[in-house]
Amino acid sequence: MKKWQQRIRSLLMEQFSLPSDVVMEMPRITIIGHLHFYIENHQGLALYTNEELRLKVANGFVCIKGHSFVLKMMLPKEIMLEGTISEVLFLNQEGEKKE
Amino acid sequence: MKKENSPTIRAYITVRIKGARPELFLQKCASGGISIWDVKKIEDDCCQATIMLKDLGALRKIRRNSLYKVSFVDRKGFPFFLSRLCKKRFLVIGILIGFLFFFVLSNLLWSVKITGVPKEIEEKIETELEAFGIHPGVWLFSLATPTDIQRQLLNEVPELLWTGVNLQGTSLHLEAVEKTIVEELPPGEPRNLVATKKGVITNMYVSKGRAMVSVNDYVVPGKVLVSGNLNTEEGENNTDAEENPGQPIAAEAEVIANTWYEVHVSIPLLYQAEEITGEQKKKHYLRFGDVQLPFWGFKDPDFIYSQEERREQPIHFLKWELPISYVSKEISETEKIEEQRSKEEAIEAGIQQAVTQLENELGPEAVILSEKILHEHTEHGKVELVLYLSVEENIVKEELITQGD
Numbered sequence: 001m002k003k004w005q006q007r008i009r010s011l012l013m014e015q016f017s018l019p020s021d022v023v024m025e026m027p028r029i030t031i032i033g034h035l036h037f038y039i040e041n042h043q044g045l046a047l048y049t050n051e052e053l054r055l056k057v058a059n060g061f062v063c064i065k066g067h068s069f070v071l072k073m074m075l076p077k078e079i080m081l082e083g084t085i086s087e088v089l090f091l092n093q094e095g096e097k098k099e
Numbered sequence: 100m101k102k103e104n105s106p107t108i109r110a111y112i113t114v115r116i117k118g119a120r121p122e123l124f125l126q127k128c129a130s131g132g133i134s135i136w137d138v139k140k141i142e143d144d145c146c147q148a149t150i151m152l153k154d155l156g157a158l159r160k161i162r163r164n165s166l167y168k169v170s171f172v173d174r175k176g177f178p179f180f181l182s183r184l185c186k187k188r189f190l191v192i193g194i195l196i197g198f199l200f201f202f203v204l205s206n207l208l209w210s211v212k213i214t215g216v217p218k219e220i221e222e223k224i225e226t227e228l229e230a231f232g233i234h235p236g237v238w239l240f241s242l243a244t245p246t247d248i249q250r251q252l253l254n255e256v257p258e259l260l261w262t263g264v265n266l267q268g269t270s271l272h273l274e275a276v277e278k279t280i281v282e283e284l285p286p287g288e289p290r291n292l293v294a295t296k297k298g299v300i301t302n303m304y305v306s307k308g309r310a311m312v313s314v315n316d317y318v319v320p321g322k323v324l325v326s327g328n329l330n331t332e333e334g335e336n337n338t339d340a341e342e343n344p345g346q347p348i349a350a351e352a353e354v355i356a357n358t359w360y361e362v363h364v365s366i367p368l369l370y371q372a373e374e375i376t377g378e379q380k381k382k383h384y385l386r387f388g389d390v391q392l393p394f395w396g397f398k399d400p401d402f403i404y405s406q407e408e409r410r411e412q413p414i415h416f417l418k419w420e421l422p423i424s425y426v427s428k429e430i431s432e433t434e435k436i437e438e439q440r441s442k443e444e445a446i447e448a449g450i451q452q453a454v455t456q457l458e459n460e461l462g463p464e465a466v467i468l469s470e471k472i473l474h475e476h477t478e479h480g481k482v483e484l485v486l487y488l489s490v491e492e493n494i495v496k497e498e499l500i501t502q503g504d
Contacts, residue, residue, distance in 0.1 A: 044130070048122035050140050071138030074129040074148075 027057045031088070036072075037064055037081040045079070053081055063089040110152035110176035113137075118167035121146035127165075133157050147172065205415045206239045209269040216275045220258055224275065227255045233271065240412035240425045242266070248273075268418055289347035289500045292325040294318040296494045298356035308350025318356065318494070325352040327500050347500050356494045361473070362453040362486045366445040369480055371437050375406065378432035386411070386424045402432040445482040446475065453486045465492035 013023045021028040021041060030038040039055060039062065046061060047054035048071070053064045069083035116124050122140075125148055129135055133154040139147045150158060152174075162169050184191055211228060213221045228234065231251060233242065243251075245264040252262045252275075260278040264271065292308065297319045300312060308325040312318060327350040382396035408429040413420045440448070450470055457467065467490050474485040 045122050045126040047120075048125075048138070048140060048146075049143075069140075071125075071148075072136055074125060074135035074138060076130050076132060 025058045027055075027062065029062070029088075031085065034066070034085045035082065037085055037088070038078070039081075040078050042077060042079060050083075053079075055079065060090060060092040063091055065089070108177045110174065110178040111149055112152055112155065112171055112175075113147060113149045113173040114158070115141070115170045115172050116146045116148065116167050117144060117170070118165070119144055121167060124161070124165060124167045127161055128154075128158055131157055131161055152176070152178070202416055205269060205417050207269060208233070208235055208237050208239055208242065208271060210235055211271045211273065213273045213275060216259075216277050220256070220275070220277060223256055223258070224252065224273065227252060228273075230255075239266070239269070240414065242271075242412075244410070268415070288349060289327045290349050291323050291327050291498050291500055292350050292352055292354070292495045293498050294320055294322045294324055294354070294356070294494050295496045296320055296356070296358050296492075298358035298494055300324075300354060300356045301491060302355040303352065304354075305350075305352040307348060308352060310352070312354075324354050324495060325350040350497075352495060353493055354495050355491055357468070357489055357491055358494065359487060359489045360457060362457060362488060363484070364449045364453050364456075364486065365481050365483045366449040366452070367481050368442070368445055368477075369437070369439050371435060373404070373406070374434045374436060376432045376434050378402065380430045382428040382430065384426040384428070386426050387422060391426060400430055400432070402430065404433045404435050406431045406433050442477065442482060446472065446484060449482060449484045450486060453484075453488065457488055457490070461490065461492055465490050 009023050012018055013020050020026060025041070027042050028040045030036075032038075037053075042055040042057055042062070044056040045054075046056050048069070050069050051065065051067050053069060053071075055062045055064075064081065064085055065087045066083050066085040069081055071079060072082045073080040118124065121144065122138075125135055125138060125146060128150075133150055135148050135150055137147075137149045141147055158169065211225070211233065213224055216224070228248075231243065231248065233248065242248075245266060248264045249262045252264075252273075253259055258278055259275050261276040263274040265274070266272075297317070300314050300316050300318060303310060303312075303314060303324075305325050308327050309329055311323050311326050318324065327347040329348060378400070380396060380398075380400040382393060384391040384393050386392070408431070409426065410428075411424050411426045413424045415421065450472075454467055454470065458465065467488055469489050471487040472484060473487050474483075476483045
């Protein structure tokens with residue numbers, strides 16, 4: 001059932017060229033150099049320390065690593081992180097993918 | 100992507116959340132609609148975050164159902180600043196009163212200094228100034244302008260020849276020069292009386308001296324009318340020998356002559372005049388640079404024609420002139436009168452004008468006997484007149500007899 005929904009969504013996205021983050025319920029991430037990390041449409045904060053931020057997204061987690069992290073802004077579905085970012089990881093349920 | 104920069108005008112507080120994984124608590128708050136910023140992890144079980152003061156209630160509600168401990172670290176923003184000021188209310192009031200005090204005092208007249216005149220005139224000037232409302236303790240901006248004070252003083256105190264009024268900060272410096280009545284010629288010096296204008300003599304009253312002309316004589320300027328030399332021509336030669344009758348004396352006489360003047364006047368047939376009807380309105384402003392803020396008299400009077408009189412007075416703080424000044428405006432209603440007059444009326448007016456003009460020139464003693472129109476001519480809506488006026492006046496001028504030549 002879920003697979004079927006997913007398929008329709010990708011179809012919509014391709015056929016009507018709708019923005020993927022709206023259709024697929026995926027997070028929109030903006031990174032400015034290694035200074036700022038801005039995420040919209042996340043589904044909750046899982047872990048936060050000075051060196052790591054882990055956020056729950058549609059299918060898995062986004063993990064940001066670096067140091068001297070400060071959450072500049074926290075809104076219901078948005079987070080803005082400031083600090084020195086060294087890596088961003090997408091942790092899927094199935095496996096790991098690095099960006 | 101909007102960045103919410105910490106608004107200083109609103110109150111915000113910094114809180115510390117203690118407990119296992121405090122970020123989860125913060126996430127719960129964020130999901131509950133509380134905007135949070137500047138989140139820092141201080142320790143493993145301690146987080147510091149900043150929230151708006153108005154969200155505190157919501158935060159407490161969330162905390163109630165959890166095991167986290169919330170403590171307050173800092174409070175910032177304008178409302179907190181205000182409440183802190185309220186605690187030091189008396190200090191603030193004191194500072195305000197102090198400023199007000201300085202402001203008031205630097206806009207008062209503190210002293211009036213009069214220089215250049217003897218004591219009794221100084222006192223007279225002081226009482227006169229008092230009557231105009233100028234004395235230590237009055238508002239500087241209710242003061243008349245220096246030129247007005249000067250004019251009024253000269254009118255009211257006849258002993259004064261000149262006054263210089265100068266407002267220096269909060270003191271009024273008044274420099275005055277006393278009139279000294281200087282005799283044009285030392286009395287008693289032997290002198291002749293000569294004519295100043297050409298004319299026909301109509302009357303002579305010689306009290307001292309020997310008349311050289313008689314009534315109905317035509318005289319030209321410079322002609323000796325009354326001689327201080329009592330001797331006749333022949334006797335004059337003997338003055339060196341016989342001392343007694345030869346001494347010339349100071350001649351005194353009044354010689355009234357009929358003189359004449361030609362006056363050119365031109366009178367327009369169509370004339371306009373402005374008259375003040377008596378309706379007036381006062382407006383008061385505070386001026387900051389180019390901006391004028393009215394604080395009294397907001398309504399514009401519905402005058403069709405009006406005349407404006409503007410007075411500006413700078414406001415001082417200590418010795419500095421503030422960029423604010425007090426402006427008062429007096430708007431008087433005027434009426435425009437446009438009238439057409441006939442040629443006869445114009446000529447009448449022209450004669451009147453010529454007579455007053457001449458009277459002003461000659462002084463009160465001259466009597467205008469008659470006026471005749473020599474020539475009249477209308478051109479471009481104007482009547483040009485050449486008038487002939489005959490006047491009776493004193494034409495005497497004193498002239499010293501230089502001795503020893």
